[in-house]
Amino acid sequence: QVQLQESGPGLVKPSQTLSLTCSVSGGSISSGDFLWSWIRQPPGKGLEWIGHIYYSENTYYNPSLKSRVTISIETSKSQFSLKLSSVTAADSAVYYCARVGATLPLLDSWGQGTLVTVSS
């Protein structure tokens, strides 16, 4: 059973860059059957897909966030990462990493989520 775990700072200052890492265990991050995704959920609100990455480093981003997002992958460490630049209070949310099917984009395994607050 694959497991995902987010890590990174819980507090980021406005205008700075949010950086999170997702560690994958119990399954291969290099499998061609899956992509690796970031999703966020502001307090009391719905889920928002941020983007995902394939083991080959092909990336796909939400058009509304594309100008500020970078997702990268380190297969040797079984990790993938999120960078979101120029953050504001509106970027405060629980950030989840998840595994996505490559042929059918369903998110079958999720991390527990990590709360990131943007505040000075």
Next chain:
Amino acid sequence: NFMLTQPHSVSESPGKTVTISCTRSSGSIASNYVQWYQQRPGSSPTIVIYEDNQRPFGVPDRFSGSIDSSFNSASLTISGLKTEDEGDYHCQSYDSNNVVFGGGTKLTVL
């Protein structure tokens, strides 16, 4: 890109049946499969329906999904409601390489 619209909240009594809708704003609902996720308070989402109407192993048959092209919407129906079904339910679909979520529906079982 399209949007998926869900009601903010629904409530029903234990033992009853509730249906949550998910309406696609543009393009056909039948063009891309719809998934449904359950999110209990304080927990991560878990999938309860995939490919419009398929249940993952371990999800009780009280959960069912369907699509209605005439309303361009998908629906999640939960029968024999239990208090443990309380939580948020999110529909999800996709287009090209984009994943789209609905706004989520809070289910209260009272």
